[in-house]
Amino acid sequence: xxxxxxxxxxxxxxxxxxxxxxxxxxxxxxxxxxxxxxxxxxxxxxxxxxxxxxxxxxxxxxxxxxxxxxxxxxxxxxxxxxxxxxxxxxxxxxxxxxxxxxxxxxxxxxxxxxxxxxxxxxxxxxxxxxxxxxxxxxxxxxxxxxxxxxxxxxxxxxxxxxxxxxxxxxxxxxxxxxxxxxxxxxxxxxxxxxxxxxxxxxxxxxxxxxxxxxxxxxxxxxxxxxxxxxxxxxxxxxxxxxxxxxxxxxxxxxxxxxxxxxxxxxxxxxxxxxxxxxxxxxxxxxxxxxxxxxxxxxxxxxxxxxxxxxxxxxxxxxxxxxxxxxxxxxxxxxxxxxxxxxxxxxxxxxxxxxxxxxxxxxxxxxxxxxxxxxxxxxxxxxxxxxxxxxxxxxxxxxxxxxxxxxxxxxxxxxxxxxxxxxxxxxxxxxxxxxxxxxxxxxxxxxxxxxxxxxxxxxxxxxxxxxxxxxxxxxxxxxxxxxxxxxxxxxxxxxxxxxxxxxxxxxxxxxxxxxxxxxxxxxxxxxxxxxxxxxxxxxxxxxxxxxxxxxxxxxxxxxxxxxxxxxxxxxxxxxxxxxxxxxxxxxxxxxxxxxxxxxxxxxxxxxxxxxxxxxxxxxxxxxxxx
Amino acid sequence: xxxxxxxxxxxxxxxxxxxxxxxxxxxxxxxxxxxxxxxxxxxxxxxxxxxxxxxxxxxxxxxxxxxxxxxxxxxxxxxxxxxxxxxxxxxxxxxxxxxxxxxxxxxxxxxxxxxxxxxxxxxxxxxxxxxxxxxxxxxxxxxxxxxxxxxxxxxxxxxxxxxxxxxxxxxxxxxxxxxxxxxxxxxxxxxxxxxxxxxxxxxxxxxxxxxxxxxxxxxxxxxxxxxxxxxxxxxxxxxxxxxxxxxxxxxxxxxxxxxxxxxxxxxxxxxxxxxxxxxxxxxxxxxxxxxxxxxxxxxxxxxxxxxxxxxxxxxxxxxxxxxxxxxxxxxxxxxxxxxxxxxxxxxxxxxxxxxxxxxxxxxxxxxx
Numbered sequence: 003x004x005x006x007x008x009x010x011x012x013x014x015x016x017x018x019x020x021x022x023x024x025x026x027x028x029x030x031x032x033x034x035x036x037x038x039x040x041x042x043x044x045x046x047x048x049x050x051x052x053x054x055x056x057x058x059x060x061x062x063x064x065x066x067x068x069x070x071x072x073x074x075x076x077x078x079x080x081x082x083x084x085x086x087x088x089x090x091x092x093x094x095x096x097x098x099x100x101x102x103x104x105x106x107x108x109x110x111x112x113x114x115x116x117x118x119x120x121x122x123x124x125x126x127x128x129x130x131x132x133x134x135x136x137x138x139x140x141x142x143x144x145x146x147x148x149x150x151x152x153x154x155x156x157x158x159x160x161x162x163x164x165x166x167x168x169x170x171x172x173x174x175x176x177x178x179x180x181x182x183x184x185x186x187x188x189x190x191x192x193x194x195x196x197x198x199x200x201x202x203x204x205x206x207x208x209x210x211x212x213x214x215x216x217x218x219x220x221x222x223x224x225x226x227x228x229x230x231x232x233x234x235x236x237x238x239x240x241x242x243x244x245x246x247x248x249x250x251x252x253x254x255x256x257x258x259x260x261x262x263x264x265x266x267x268x269x270x271x272x273x274x275x276x277x278x279x280x281x282x283x284x285x286x287x288x289x290x291x292x293x294x295x296x297x298x299x300x301x302x303x304x305x306x307x308x309x310x311x312x313x314x315x316x317x318x319x320x321x322x323x324x325x326x327x328x329x330x331x332x333x334x335x336x337x338x339x340x341x342x343x344x345x346x347x348x349x350x351x352x353x354x355x356x357x358x359x360x361x362x363x364x365x366x367x368x369x370x371x372x373x374x375x376x377x378x379x380x381x382x383x384x385x386x387x388x389x390x391x392x393x394x395x396x397x398x399x400x401x402x403x404x405x406x407x408x409x410x411x412x413x414x415x416x417x418x419x420x421x422x423x424x425x426x427x428x429x430x431x432x433x434x435x436x437x438x439x440x441x442x443x444x445x446x447x448x449x450x451x452x453x454x455x456x457x458x459x460x461x462x463x464x465x466x467x468x469x470x471x472x473x474x475x476x477x478x479x480x481x482x483x484x485x486x487x488x489x490x491x492x493x494x495x496x497x498x499x500x501x502x503x504x505x506x507x508x509x510x511x512x513x514x515x516x517x518x519x520x521x522x523x524x525x526x527x528x529x530x531x532x533x534x535x536x537x538x539x540x541x542x543x544x545x546x547x548x549x550x551x552x553x554x555x556x557x558x559x560x561x562x563x564x565x566x567x568x569x570x571x572x573x574x575x576x577x578x579x580x581x582x583x584x585x586x587x588x589x590x591x592x593x594x595x596x597x598x599x600x601x602x603x604x605x606x607x608x609x610x611x612x613x614x615x616x617x618x619x620x621x622x623x624x625x626x627x
Numbered sequence: 628x629x630x631x632x633x634x635x636x637x638x639x640x641x642x643x644x645x646x647x648x649x650x651x652x653x654x655x656x657x658x659x660x661x662x663x664x665x666x667x668x669x670x671x672x673x674x675x676x677x678x679x680x681x682x683x684x685x686x687x688x689x690x691x692x693x694x695x696x697x698x699x700x701x702x703x704x705x706x707x708x709x710x711x712x713x714x715x716x717x718x719x720x721x722x723x724x725x726x727x728x729x730x731x732x733x734x735x736x737x738x739x740x741x742x743x744x745x746x747x748x749x750x751x752x753x754x755x756x757x758x759x760x761x762x763x764x765x766x767x768x769x770x771x772x773x774x775x776x777x778x779x780x781x782x783x784x785x786x787x788x789x790x791x792x793x794x795x796x797x798x799x800x801x802x803x804x805x806x807x808x809x810x811x812x813x814x815x816x817x818x819x820x821x822x823x824x825x826x827x828x829x830x831x832x833x834x835x836x837x838x839x840x841x842x843x844x845x846x847x848x849x850x851x852x853x854x855x856x857x858x859x860x861x862x863x864x865x866x867x868x869x870x871x872x873x874x875x876x877x878x879x880x881x882x883x884x885x886x887x888x889x890x891x892x893x894x895x896x897x898x899x900x901x902x903x904x905x906x907x908x909x910x911x912x913x914x915x916x917x918x919x920x921x922x923x924x925x926x927x928x929x930x931x932x933x934x935x936x937x938x939x940x941x942x943x944x945x946x947x948x949x950x951x952x953x954x955x956x957x958x959x960x961x962x963x964x965x966x967x968x969x970x971x972x973x974x975x976x977x978x979x980x981x982x983x984x985x986x987x988x989x990x991x992x993x994x995x
Binding site: 015016017019020021023024027028031032034035037038039041042043045046047049050052053054056057060061231232233234235239 | 759760761802803804805857859860861862863864865866867876877880881882896900901904905908911912915916919922923928931932935939942946949950953954955
């Protein structure tokens with residue numbers, strides 16, 4: 003039946019029907035292929051640029067290149083801050099398949115400490131995604147070799163050679179040089195606000211303090227870029243183009259590192275500050291603040307324990323005593339105050355007063371004691387400076403009044419920042435009636451003016467301010483701005499630093515300079531001076547003034563006994579001086595805290611040793627009594 | 628038809644259709660060249676692909692020798708075997724990557740859905756040819772039922788790409804058999820209204836994801852949309868002339884996923900540009916055109932329908948793969964026919980072309 007039906011089928015009709023369907027199919031095929039082709043044309047011709055750009059965005063990564071930081075030299079060309087290559091182990095957390103396991107493996111392989119891992123976790127939080135995080139800085143050669151042999155097992159981890167700031171003189175220069183440390187959130191915001199964030203794209207550290215901080219712009223240089231081809235795993239396959247970074251400028255400082263080290267040795271274990279400055283142009287030859295610390299800790303990445311030890315030390319090593327330490331100037335300001343007395347006509351060179359060993363304001367019972375309890379007898383201004391007579395100055399101060407003193411002393415730089423080229427500086431306090439009203443909302447008392455006469459009460463100065471005021475005396479008016487920078491080296495060119503001055507102190511009668519300076523020379527040479535012995539037989543001439551500041555106020559009838567009282571309440575020993583007297587070329591300032599002794603027994607011998615070092619006197623004369 | 632009476636040529640006696648064979652051979656060469664580049668210049672993979680192509684051509688040659696009467700007789704048993712195997716897959720099949728497609732027979736693992744790519748058009752063609760063209764409504768309905776069973780079984784594995792291809796192969800038989808235009812229209816409307824049902828009830832989450840991502844790849848540029856975005860970047864950045872062989876950065880630097888399998892067309896387009904694409908489409912177009920000519924020249928309805936269906940299914944392969952990698956169609960797992968790396972589809976496709984060759988060279992025997 004079925005066979006029969008098949009037999010009578012119209013084969014021609016079937017073939018014709020099939021043929022029509024075939025033709026229809028082919029038309030559809032051609033139409034569909036046309037659509038595919040038009041779409042390909044759209045992608046490959048019309049939108050070619052877009053897709054080419056996106057393709058390049060995929061494969062080309064622009065990697066910023068950090069410029070080499072400028073080197074810092076001392077005035078004799080010795081390197082004070084340099085860049086040392088170190089190997090570090092770095093990883094991109096997002097590219098490490100099993101971070102926890104990997105860290106455990108590496109701990110075993112390279113002997114990572116818990117501290118390393120903690121620091122890594124901290125660093126990781128600070129970095130952006132897909133950025134390298136330091137796992138181990140300063141790989142030993144052995145660690146580097148161990149890891150390199152098994153690098154293929156650790157995707158996303160690599161050994162990177164980078165330059166780390168190194169300070170070869172360690173803690174000797176910390177307070178002058180400052181240091182660089184990792185760019186933190188605050189730095190990043192500041193850079194962004196200044197519009198220079200892009201320049202720091204590859205930079206990990208920034209100058210934080212001292213010269214490193216102040217001259218950051220010069221030292222840093224300009225970022226470079228390289229275009230690299232990367233695959234999907236972020237592996238850099240080849241470099242397509244390089245725009246090299248421009249290294250930072252080198253700095254030459256006025257510091258003489260030998261004098262700096264000598265000063266450090268002279269101050270020894272004492273807390274305090276020593277400064278050597280050229281009064282002619284403010285060049286700082288040495289600037290010591292003790293105690294200090296190793297700036298390399300910061301440059302290499304300080305640990306929490308290290309930082310805590312610095313923060314919590316009761317001796318405040320982080321404080322730059324040379325520019326931030328507020329010391330009572332004590333008797334060191336007697337030459338200055340004497341000039342003010344002369345200028346204001348309160349005294350003349352011949353004015354004499356009787357010193358019974360104490361001073362009393364009329365109608366007040368309180369006795370202001372002279373350091374020499376039996377008194378200096380008849381004293382004129384010359385004797386008052388040489389013997390450091392307190393009573394003379396009690397009287398003079400009271401007659402001048404605090405506001406007159408303040409007005410004059412401000413011209414010598416007290417109560418103002420000196421303008422030295424580091425950021426850490428305090429203005430200290432040059433008190434006045436207005437100041438006390440503003441600060442404590444209290445009236446000024448006459449008794450306080452009396453204490454001002456011997457550089458006590460609210461009056462504080464920084465050693466750097468003392469150096470400037472001493473330079474004013476040595477220069478007979480000219481007031482330099484202290485300066486660490488000697489020159490900037492850019493390529494082969496050396497650009498000298500700008501020498502700045504503040505308005506000079508101008509006297510109505512310039513003869514008054516000579517009166518004060520003669521007395522200061524007398525401090526060093528006169529038979530009446532207690533610090534004469536410290537300066538015996540110097541092959542150079544010098545002039546100076548001692549000071550011994552009470553840290554603890556002594557009761558009316560108490561005896562001061564340095565051995566007996568708490569170390570922290572012992573006196574501060576101060577000295578200011580300059581040399582040679584004929585043509586001053588160096589100013590010396592000593593501030594030694596809480597010493598047994600005072601200006602003439604402790605500070606003056608230190609100043610002598612420092613001047614000897616400056617004048618290259620071979621044999622340091624024993625100065626012990 | 629005079630030449631039909633001449634002695635058969637060597638090629639005819641070997642059951643080789645020369646134009647089709649040459650076109651297939653050129654495509655195979657393109658495959659080796661492109662796989663070498665797409666595999667990141669992996670000689671091992673390229674060699675394996677060449678061996679597979681050799682094996683597939685051998686299978687084509689063997690199948691071309693089978694008498695067509697035998698083929699026709701085997702249509703029903705082969706289909707029945709296929710259904711049985713698919714059932715076995717659903718019950719005891721092996722899973723890989725979330726799909727259950729493989730059957731472990733101890734010595735070899737086989738993929739019964741590949742068998743159905745041939746068995747289904749053979750079965751439907753046989754079923755229709757038993758009655759003649761055009762098919763009656765009853766035959767059509769029966770044919771649909773025969774078709775829907777394996778399609779659903781494969782879709783359940785799930786293997787959307789293959790079930791789509793098998794459904795097309797059956798539908799093409801019915802279309803070529805002369806199914807009325809009114810029915811075709813009705814069919815299209817029915818499919819259209821089936822789409823929401825498909826979306827709501829039948830599609831799995833990852834399949835819906837694919838569709839959504841297809842509609843807007845930038846919706847999820849690092850996730851599901853990544854493939855299609857990278858593929859379009861590869862194609863577009865190739866431009867007119869292409870980046871050059873082995874120079875495609877999207878593929879060589881591995882930004883393009885599945886570059887040697889489903890997305891090999893993107894590699895080809897990136898490296899050979901619009902000119903290469905045009906050449907490849909002409910090659911494919913020639914194969915399809917030749918296949919349809921063979922179908923049209925075939926003497927028996929069964930042969931016509933089978934040849935036409937296999938050819939149009941090949942066209943669907945091309946359309947779905949190129950459409951999906953260039954962003955016109957959603958991403959379904961369909962390889963670029965004869966070019967993508969992988970053995971199974973290569974063997975099945977060339978086995979199908981073996982049937983075409985048998986049909987092309989078999990006309991004379993009927994006359995004799």
